[in-house]
Amino acid sequence: MHGIARLLADEYEPYFSQLYYDGWMRRFYEWLIRNELLKTTIVQGHIKEKADKYLAQHQLQNDFENRVFGHDYDLVVCCSDIIVPWNLLKKTKSVFVQEGMTDPLNLWARLVKKFTNFPILTISTALNGMNNICDVYCVASPGYAEHFRMIGVAPDKLVVTGIPNFDNIEKLRQNSFPHHGYVLVATTDMRETFRPDNRKKFIKHAVRIAAGRPLFFKFHPNENMARATAEVKKYAPPGTRIFTSGNTEEMIANCVELITQYSTVAYVGLALGIPVHSYFDVADLKRKLPIQNGGASTQRIADICRQYGRFPGTGSDFLRQYQAATAPAQLVATANG
Known part of the structure; x- marks a missing residue:
């Protein structure tokens, strides 16, 4: 995320936050946090402390839970559509960036998908994409595009960019x-x-x-x-x-x-x-397997963020006309193309 933000610094003023939940179960989430029941997850404990330390070391603005500065934003870039800032995503353009492998689609995940609308109940990344809440989904490979489509992401929101850290x-x-x-x-x-x-x-x-x-x-x-x-x-x-x-x-x-x-x-x-x-x-x-593009994924994702931020329509409309400014066209393809 920091790498993407650096490439957009000439046009955007970046702020960061560790993952947090801000949906209809917010009070239950706060109860879990207060009782330190999520200390071994990404939202609490030493993982969050590590993220906060990184932001401080690099002098990055930390608007945790959008409750420090409380800004209205022009664009949200996130790596989860399970634990999400619903309050922001409902009114802000958004780009999802796959951050790594998703957890296995085990029996519990399949039951959650079939009988509920709440992928957070898996307590994993198995159903990342099921909420289909982001406007554009940048994913690792054509194989992952098919996976996210099966989970619930609209096919016309998907674009294969590769993912930073696994592209070179x-x-x-x-x-x-x-x-x-x-x-x-x-x-x-x-x-x-x-x-x-x-x-x-x-x-x-x-x-x-x-x-x-x-x-x-x-x-x-x-x-x-x-x-x-x-x-x-x-x-x-x-x-x-x-x-x-x-x-x-x-x-x-x-x-x-x-x-x-x-x-x-x-x-x-x-x-x-x-x-x-x-x-x-x-x-x-x-x-x-994530596509290998010599480390160009960060630049490709930043290009999508920049162009979509200027685009007046939806994410799907944007991808239908998108042409990469900085990457070979053959390595940027929608899931159904």
């Missing part, structure tokens, strides 16, 4: 991580986000795949590090390396095989041609 994976081959030739396990914060995780079984599964090769574990930053570390020490062989911080993508670039649970970093391994294990269907991951 080849560059990761040049990195400063000092180790090579190991099997890497990248875990997921399933327990912290209220999902079951048989970590003992997963660790033993990774040990079998490694088959005596060096084994490295890199934990998700939202995990309970003490618990996760103790489990690896108990169930993995002596000499297994544990990393609670560091650049996961660079670690993947230097590994010989990657084992994941539900993690966007599986795409890094796939793009680099590394064997990948995932709780997701790997064939489906390959179909949804």
Whole structure:
């Protein structure tokens, strides 16, 4: 988001906010916050603290929940249409930017989709797009465009741009991580986000795949590090390396095989041609693999924001006539084109 804002700074004065909910269940949401029941999610706890620290370090304006400055805005750029500032989106142009892999469409998510209008009940990103509230949806690949269309986004709102951080994976081959030739396990914060995780079984599964090769574990930053570390020490062989911080993508670039649970970093391994294990269907991951465009996604998304901000009609009308000013036309396509 910061990268997109930088490219628009000549025309827009950017303000930022961590994700927050401002819909009809606002009082219930406030009760959850007051009782610290969302401390392991993106809206509260150390993840929000990390975001606030980033804004302060880069001297960015933090209009948290639109309650600090209370501005009316010309454009909202967001990465969720589940946890959204409904009060702003009802009156403001909006562009959705896919930020990574969506959570699995499990049985609970399918039930929520079939019987309710409230994707927030999944407590995950599985139904991101179901609200269809944003005007334009910038997504990672043609495969993801089809996914979002199936979830509920109107096809004429979708545009394939690639997504920042996952659009130039080849560059990761040049990195400063000092180790090579190991099997890497990248875990997921399933327990912290209220999902079951048989970590003992997963660790033993990774040990079998490694088959005596060096084994490295890199934990998700939202995990309970003490618990996760103790489990690896108990169930993995002596000499297994544990990393609670560091650049996961660079670690993947230097590994010989990657084992994941539900993690966007599986795409890094796939793009680099590394064997990948995932709780997701790997064939489906390959179909949804973000397009590689040499790191041009941020510029493409900023171009869409700039042109749509000037456009007098709807998002759908805008995309029907949109022509990229800064990107090759063949890499920008609507989901049904």
